Amino acid sequence: MNYRSRKTQAIINLSALKNNYNQIANLAPHSKTIAVIKANAYGHGAIEIAKSLHSLVPAFAVAFIDEAIILRKAGITLPILILEGPLDKEDFSLAKHHDFWLMLHNFEQVLWLSQEQTSYQEKLWLKIDTGMNRLGFSPKDAKQVIANLTNEQQRELVLCSHFSNADEINNPKTKTQITGLKTLADKYSCQFSLANSAGIINWPESHANYNRLGIALYGTNPTTNKSMAIKLAPVMTLQSNIIALRTLKLGESVGYGETWQAKQASVIATVAIGYADGYPRNAKAGTPVFINNQLAPLAGRVSMDMITIDVTNLANVSLGDVVELWGENLSVETVAKYMDTINYELLTRVSARVPKVYLES
Secondary structure (H helix, E strand, O other), X not given: OOOOOOOXXXXXXXXXXXXXXXXXXXXXXXXXXXXXXXXXXXHOXXXXXXXXXXXXXXXXXXXXXXXXXXHHHOOOOOOEEEOOOOOOOHHHHHXXXXXXXXXXXXXXXXXXXXXXXXXXXXXXXXXXXXXXOOOOEOHHHHHHHHHOOOHHHHHOOEEEOOOOOOOOOOOOHXXXXXXXXXXXXXXXXXXXXXXXXXXXXXXXXXXXXXXXXXXXXXXXXXXXXXXOOOOOOOOXXXXXXXXXXXXXXXXXXXXXXXXEEOOOOEEEEEEXXXXXXXXXXXXXXXXXXXXXXXXXXXXXXXXXXXXXXXOOOOOOOOOOOEEEEEOOOOXXXXXXXXXXXXXXXXXXXXXXOOOEEEEOO
């Protein structure tokens, strides 16, 4: 039974997804642009997103092997890059069986690989730390690691690094990272990969054999550049509806803790979404929502299943009206600023109890 009385849902626009991919991939026509669909495709549904992009992309990328196995079981056949690499020796045999590409970033993983002897011939990526200081080998350790690989493993090897500041268009560290990895790739005659979403858009000199497209694929701006040459469309629109309306007198409060008091006679709309759905509890009063082509502010604390909105100054508000929390009319970046967070977190934290509706517009 698929009956749903509650109208809370995340609408996923697959046409926007594909258009975003094509626009960004066209910025780097000489690169292979991998679609990053880790964390359930940034909250959009990895299986459905992968199926939609299957004919467009050369490969997918996920964080760890469990995510990749789910995709294989769903019939996704393209290569899948495991960004965190093998977290257990057994991951090598799984990668070999399922045609996964593993990212090596520490010497224990290299030891596991050597214990596979020469039987492991799947494509390998080597993470180089050029300044992120999170994962990866130092450039000086690259020689030792590459020397431990077979000729076949070296032939398809991809050197990879990750930007720490590519969203900042004037940050000099990015150029240092680009130079560092390019120098190493030239030295060892390897393919390489540097550009994330911000790199593809902001730093053409970072375009390489492979680029890794993440957050921008889903239609959000990954940079501080407000005037991008391309126009991305949001893929997710999170919406619910008004389930109650009430009028408060001057001084009356709404919600837990009485953190919001009416400064005048006020109309409050209760909306069927809360922190159990992934709408953050730390959202401040004043955080906007979109109702009937108008913006209205959050009033009071976010509850588990509901939020309350001040609609005093809005025209024509009724029970059942659709409320957009972010998406086509209200950018997730705008909402994130009111919550002292980032677009990535809001998208990925939408909970499993929010149904996803996939549309080709």
